[in-house]
Amino acid sequence: MMKPETGIEALVANAKDEQLKAIGYKILHKERISFDEGVVLFEKGSLSYLGALANWVREQKHGDKTYFNRNFHIEPTNLCVFSCKFCAYSKLYAHREEGWELSIPQMLDIVKSYDGKPVTEVHIVGGVHPKMDMDFFVELLKAIKAHRPDLHIKAFTPVELDYMFRKAKLTTEEGMKLAHEAGLDSLPGGGAEIFHPEIRTKFVKTKWMQMVG
Ligand code: SF4
Numbered sequence: 001m002m003k004p005e006t007g008i009e010a011l012v013a014n015a016k017d018e019q020l021k022a023i024g025y026k027i028l029h030k031e032r033i034s035f036d037e038g039v040v041l042f043e044k045g046s047l048s049y050l051g052a053l054a055n056w057v058r059e060q061k062h063g064d065k066t067y068f069n070r071n072f073h074i075e076p077t078n079l080c081v082f083s084c085k086f087c088a089y090s091k092l093y094a095h096r097e098e099g100w101e102l103s104i105p106q107m108l109d110i111v112k113s114y115d116g117k118p119v120t121e122v123h124i125v126g127g128v129h130p131k132m133d134m135d136f137f138v139e140l141l142k143a144i145k146a147h148r149p150d151l152h153i154k155a156f157t158p159v160e161l162d163y164m165f166r167k168a169k170l171t172t173e174e175g176m177k178l179a180h181e182a183g184l185d186s187l188p189g190g191g192a193e194i195f196h197p198e199i200r201t202k203f204v205k206t207k208w209m210q211m212v213g
Contacts, residue, residue, distance in 0.1 A: 012053075019037075019044065020041070024053060027057065071119060072114055072119055073123045074122060076107060077099065077129045078126060079096050082127075089127070093130055101129065104140050107140060112147065124156065133164055134164045138178060141155070141184055152186070156187060157187075161187075
């Protein structure tokens with residue numbers, strides 16, 4: 001039995017709930033917890049208890065180093081040809097007076113506003129605009145890289161890429177190659193994994209879910 005002294009050991013030893021205590025000890029003994037134990041943690045564990053255990057595991061694996069990415073965002077437009085059920089962000093192109101569309105010089109001005117600041121990445125995502133096509137974004141990527149070559153460009157959800165590739169009659173491979181050569185370094189994460197299967201099926205016909213689900 002681990003000696004309850006300070007820190008995480010004391011936290012686990014003093015847990016009032018016997019199930020939470022047993023799971024805590026399992027984690028401290030580096031044993032994998034089961035799905036049901038994860039549910040118990042979710043239902044009964046306080047955020048601080050969970051956070052302390054998660055941080056302990058993180059430090060066991062990676063030491064006490066924490067890395068931060070300093071980035072800034074550009075949203076070229078919120079106009080979108082799709083209307084995903086869950087989206088409270090987009091406006092249909094037919095209602096474009098309610099949304100925004102940035103030109104390449106406007107977006108480059110945003111990039112330039114970070115000149116001299118220690119950012120490492122620009123994150124670019126937005127709606128699927130019918131007129132912002134492959135040529136438009138290739139020009140944007142090249143302009144950003146020409147201005148600040150060391151800036152990592154993380155851009156475009158799969159649904160944006162799919163639309164621009166199809167419009168340009170490019171395969172996914174051809175489109176990705178072209179975007180990468182123009183300066184695209186990585187894509188943002190999807191997020192579909194957060195949905196419970198029951199909820200996912202409600203969205204499954206949407207373009208977004210087809211691409212990232
Ligand atoms: S494709 Fe993206 S921006 Fe367009 S409606 Fe769906 S979630 Fe919203």
